Amino acid sequence: MPKLINILLGEHQNIEKLLGVLEHELDIFDRGERPDYEVLQTIIQYFQDYPEKCHHPKEEMIFAKLMARDPVAARRFGDVEAEHETEASRLHGFAAAVQSILADQEFLREDVHSAMRAFIDHQREHLKKEEQLLFPAALKALLPDDWSAIDARLDDRKDPLFDAVVEEQFHDLQQTILRWEQEAEADRAALSRSPS
Numbered sequence: 001m002p003k004l005i006n007i008l009l010g011e012h013q014n015i016e017k018l019l020g021v022l023e024h025e026l027d028i029f030d031r032g033e034r035p036d037y038e039v040l041q042t043i044i045q046y047f048q049d050y051p052e053k054c055h056h057p058k059e060e061m062i063f064a065k066l067m068a069r070d071p072v073a074a075r076r077f078g079d080v081e082a083e084h085e086t087e088a089s090r091l092h093g094f095a096a097a098v099q100s101i102l103a104d105q106e107f108l109r110e111d112v113h114s115a116m117r118a119f120i121d122h123q124r125e126h127l128k129k130e131e132q133l134l135f136p137a138a139l140k141a142l143l144p145d146d147w148s149a150i151d152a153r154l155d156d157r158k159d160p161l162f163d164a165v166v167e168e169q170f171h172d173l174q175q176t177i178l179r180w181e182q183e184a185e186a187d188r189a190a191l192s193r194s195p196s
């Protein structure tokens, strides 16, 4: 399998971890308690940075090659750039909702809930769709030269949150993710022990 697809799948797993944390914070908000707004803001900042600037461009290059090699498969997927733009505007809606709370502006709880829920759900759908339609079609249709041409244009910038060296602004978020993963793991273990 081309290295790039492995990288993209790994990045999807990382995004899913963040969506898990967001969902956890949304549950807290829905119970009328105070979510960790610092975590929410850092997650927003992360999404505005790495996925938008580095992850999406890789997928868009794959899509452009697929369009040239197998336009039918590409059209079956749809339009990856348009989907990324829609994701960016959902992220913007979610960021604006968090901002309005932090700025003590009036807000409706259901608006905040919907903005967060929409972001989480559509992200998941989008990742799944790429994994089910875009990546397999590209693996089938792209030639070795296509993958090398994409590789040559790749920006080798490291993920600021999931690399061995995590950027300072993301240290606390990294700890939150680890804690959350341990809690989720403990929950799963408890669930498997409980009698059905």
Ligand SMILES: [Fe+2]
Pocket: 056, 059, 084, 126, 130
């Ligand atoms: Fe994508």
